[in-house]
Amino acid sequence: MTISDSASHNSTSWVARDAASVWHPFTQHATWVDDEPTVVERAEGPWLIDVDGRRYLDGVSSLWTTTLGHCHPEVNAAITAQLAKLDHTTFLGTTHTPGIELAETLIASAPRGDGPELTKVFYAGDGSSAVEAALKIAYQYSHQTGRARPKFVRLQHAYHGDTLGAVAVGGHDLFHATYRPLLLETVGVPSPGDRALGEDRNATAVAALRSVMRAHGDEVCAVIVEPMIQGAAGMFDYDASFLRAARELADAHGALLIFDEVATGFGRTGTMWAAEHAGVAPDLLTCGKGITGGYLPLSAVLAAEHVYDAFLARPGDTGPRTFFHGHTYTGNPLCCAAALANLRVMAEQDVVGQAARLGERLRKLLEPLADHEQVAEIRGLGTMIGVEVRPRSARTGFDVCQAARRRGVWLRPLGDTVIVMPPLTLAEAETDLLVTALAEAIDEVRTAEVRA
Numbered sequence: 001m002t003i004s005d006s007a008s009h010n011s012t013s014w015v016a017r018d019a020a021s022v023w024h025p026f027t028q029h030a031t032w033v034d035d036e037p038t039v040v041e042r043a044e045g046p047w048l049i050d051v052d053g054r055r056y057l058d059g060v061s062s063l064w065t066t067t068l069g070h071c072h073p074e075v076n077a078a079i080t081a082q083l084a085k086l087d088h089t090t091f092l093g094t095t096h097t098p099g100i101e102l103a104e105t106l107i108a109s110a111p112r113g114d115g116p117e118l119t120k121v122f123y124a125g126d127g128s129s130a131v132e133a134a135l136k137i138a139y140q141y142s143h144q145t146g147r148a149r150p151k152f153v154r155l156q157h158a159y160h161g162d163t164l165g166a167v168a169v170g171g172h173d174l175f176h177a178t179y180r181p182l183l184l185e186t187v188g189v190p191s192p193g194d195r196a197l198g199e200d201r202n203a204t205a206v207a208a209l210r211s212v213m214r215a216h217g218d219e220v221c222a223v224i225v226e227p228m229i230q231g232a233a234g235m236f237d238y239d240a241s242f243l244r245a246a247r248e249l250a251d252a253h254g255a256l257l258i259f260d261e262v263a264t265g266f267g268r269t270g271t272m273w274a275a276e277h278a279g280v281a282p283d284l285l286t287c288g289k290g291i292t293g294g295y296l297p298l299s300a301v302l303a304a305e306h307v308y309d310a311f312l313a314r315p316g317d318t319g320p321r322t323f324f325h326g327h328t329y330t331g332n333p334l335c336c337a338a339a340l341a342n343l344r345v346m347a348e349q350d351v352v353g354q355a356a357r358l359g360e361r362l363r364k365l366l367e368p369l370a371d372h373e374q375v376a377e378i379r380g381l382g383t384m385i386g387v388e389v390r391p392r393s394a395r396t397g398f399d400v401c402q403a404a405r406r407r408g409v410w411l412r413p414l415g416d417t418v419i420v421m422p423p424l425t426l427a428e429a430e431t432d433l434l435v436t437a438l439a440e441a442i443d444e445v446r447t448a449e450v451r452a
């Protein structure tokens, strides 16, 4: 039975009500209703269940967040227990035990290697707001350690979020070009993951970064990158040596190095942090998404001690030096409790190891698809995988995802790249189902278009 054969249609009325009142992110509402959006009512493990009782495997971890699966009993219990004790208190002037414990846990897990130790945690709400905080910290750091440096170095095709600072350091034209007149000063460098640059892309990117730093180095407060893989670009993985070069060049020119691990953190690439693949530590690390395992919105900036130190001053010292930045819900206790439970279960069950094995299995199962005439490339790292399909229409990637949905697998494309990024604990049978549904979906779209 395919999904559209289902007899019940609660979805239809909910979609009509949704269309009457809701404006969704990254959504073209002119076609929203025609595309029959999924109205999710419940979730369990890797499954999303809609208001008509139809089940869909969550093939993109609910926008790259889900680690253990939905409604995990231990995370649910931790949130409920926290709710009975403390719902919220401001992190401006008070503190609380889950916030302290989570900071300790994050610091203990932080990547080690070439670069400073990360010793302090600044909380934010979403990935974008963590990036925003990191950019402001980097700029203020330059201001307080010598001379204000107003520029950031960013990679082409980068994605760091949708607030204006994050957009400024992005390089995804479809998402970012409109806003360029509003943005901070940045210098773009070719991406080491950009296939259009050919086999020498890594050397090209390193050479470009070197010459940009030579030309602008003393005005650059930070270099920001998504380490090892540019997710929203369409899973552009790249060589670890680029990160080692970025560390060296940032140091040589007195700039900070920011790793944006919002997508890659918490096991997604088969290691706790993508930075571990390169043995490099940044001065600032942003994380979000998987931190709470997909339960509640939380993000953080991990900072090196030398960065934190530059913000210290006692009354009477020159300048307040304080980081005047924060949000009403910064460090919310429920979010911190969810993150603590997620990270505890991840450690107890070696979920990072599970993710490494899942990534290998997915790649092996997907391998035969690489020869499919409608597949241009399969790329990625760990459980972050992109299957680039050859465009046959304006929405080929989307059509493939719709065909997968009819087979009970929920996927979301980035242009013509179908993203495969399931919960880290996905079982073997469900992994098989995901890959089979994707292969059949690609065939279905090809057959439909050949006939048309």
Ligand SMILES: Cc1ncc(COP(=O)(O)O)c(C=O)c1O
Pocket (backbone or CB within 6 Å): 126, 127, 128, 129, 131, 159, 160, 161, 162, 226, 231, 232, 260, 261, 262, 263, 264, 288, 289
């Ligand atoms: C690398 C990276 N940074 C930042 C963000 C923005 O995170 P959020 O959507 O939580 O604001 C994303 C989101 O996909 C991301 O992939």
